[in-house]
Amino acid sequence: MYTIGAMSKATGVKVPTIRYYEEIGLLDEPGRNAGNQRRFDQAGMDALGFIKHARDLGFSLDDIRALMGLDGQLGDDCAEADQIARSQLENVRERIAKLEQLARELERISHLCDGGNGGCCKVLTALADHSQCAGDHG
Amino acid sequence: MYTIGAMSKATGVKVPTIRYYEEIGLLDEPGRNAGNQRRFDQAGMDALGFIKHARDLGFSLDDIRALMGLDGQLGDDCAEADQIARSQLENVRERIAKLEQLARELERISHLCDGGNGGCCKVLTALADHSQCAGDHG
DNA sequence: CTTGAAGCTCTAGTGGCTAGAGCAACTACA
DNA sequence: TGTAGTTGCTCTAGCCACTAGAGCTTCAAG
Numbered sequence: 001m002y003t004i005g006a007m008s009k010a011t012g013v014k015v016p017t018i019r020y021y022e023e024i025g026l027l028d029e030p031g032r033n034a035g036n037q038r039r040f041d042q043a044g045m046d047a048l049g050f051i052k053h054a055r056d057l058g059f060s061l062d063d064i065r066a067l068m069g070l071d072g073q074l075g076d077d078c079a080e081a082d083q084i085a086r087s088q089l090e091n092v093r094e095r096i097a098k099l100e101q102l103a104r105e106l107e108r109i110s111h112l113c114d115g116g117n118g119g120c121c122k123v124l125t126a127l128a129d130h131s132q133c134a135g136d137h138g
Numbered sequence: 139m140y141t142i143g144a145m146s147k148a149t150g151v152k153v154p155t156i157r158y159y160e161e162i163g164l165l166d167e168p169g170r171n172a173g174n175q176r177r178f179d180q181a182g183m184d185a186l187g188f189i190k191h192a193r194d195l196g197f198s199l200d201d202i203r204a205l206m207g208l209d210g211q212l213g214d215d216c217a218e219a220d221q222i223a224r225s226q227l228e229n230v231r232e233r234i235a236k237l238e239q240l241a242r243e244l245e246r247i248s249h250l251c252d253g254g255n256g257g258c259c260k261v262l263t264a265l266a267d268h269s270q271c272a273g274d275h276g
Numbered sequence: 277c278t279t280g281a282a283g284c285t286c287t288a289g290t291g292g293c294t295a296g297a298g299c300a301a302c303t304a305c306a
Numbered sequence: 307t308g309t310a311g312t313t314g315c316t317c318t319a320g321c322c323a324c325t326a327g328a329g330c331t332t333c334a335a336g
Contacts, residue, residue, distance in 0.1 A: 046266065049266065049267075050265055050266045053265055053266065053267075054265050056240075057240055057243060057244060057265070058237075058240055067262065067265065070262065078261065081261040081262050082248060082261050085244060085247050085248050085261050085265075086244075086248050088244055089241060089244040089245060089248060092237050092240050092241045092244060093241055095237055096234055096237045096238060096241065099196075099230050099233055099234045099237070100234060102194075102195055102196055102230050103227060103230045103231055103234065105195060106195060106223055106224075106226055106227040106230060107227060109223050110220060110223050110224050110227060123216065123219040123220050123223050124205065124208065124219050127188055127191055127192050127195070127205065127223075128184065128187065128188045128191065129187075129191075
């Protein structure tokens with residue numbers, strides 16, 4: 001049996017966040033001791049570890065709910081779980097591409113100021129005027 | 139003079155978002171016509187364009203507030219604006235690095251399912267067990 | 277038996293919007 | 307001038323995934 005603090009330490013999920021996961025039904029309500037404090041079992045610990053890891057991988061809580069719903073069933077779990085993971089990968093790749101475009105743009109803007117220029121700030125001008133941009137970020 | 143709808147069309151910022159920017163003091167309150175509808179001038183249009191572009195580049199509304207505060211002043215505007223832009227670039231680069239790590243991890247997990255395997259879903263197992271991960275994402 | 281850490285519930289706030297209700301005003305056409 | 311349809315207005319509430327704080331109770335160590 002684990003206290004909520006022990007769960008937090010073991011998984012790296014903050015205490016209020018654990019209570020939040022319980023509140024939204026992502027974590028099963030654990031038992032309570034005589035003093036109304038939560039006491040988690042190993043299944044609770046495993047579930048929280050799963051959630052933490054999936055969160056770190058960028059899955060939404062809804063995705064995680066779906067993934068956890070699959071667990072323990074037979075049949076096409078794997079196809080479905082795989083689908084969710086692949087779609088998340090797609091998502092991550094898109095975000096990377098977009099951020100790389102932004103980084104290029106920001107680099108360009110930053111370079112405008114390298115030597116310092118009297119009075120008129122080119123960074124602000126660049127931000128004000130999209131037409132100066134190389135690519136079509138955003 | 140532009141209506142809020144014209145502003146929206148011209149910049150790509152949605153109408154409620156424009157009102158929101160005004161509410162939080164990011165956009166100056168525009169004048170109103172006899173029927174209490176907003177009528178923006180060119181300065182308002184330029185400001186909204188600036189905000190949109192900076193948002194597309196990933197700046198927070200707080201950053202944008204700071205950048206707009208600099209505009210029109212003399213002296214070290216440029217240094218300060220440059221600093222904000224560079225710090226945003228740093229931020230974007232970090233996010234890219236983190237996402238790339240996640241993509242690698244997700245790829246690894248997805249490959250586990252390539253051939254299909256009977257009954258036990260390796261994707262779910264991989265998600266449950268961080269120790270299988272190659273790098274230290276998250 | 278006391279003290280301090282850890283637990284509890286509850287409310288409210290974060291960022292950056294988005295959605296909807298229920299109206300008022302404007303615009304185009306007949 | 308009438309009317310229909312679009313656009314505008316304010317206000318409240320909701321989204322995601324937490325985070326912070328108040329004010330209290332319970333637990334564990336010495």
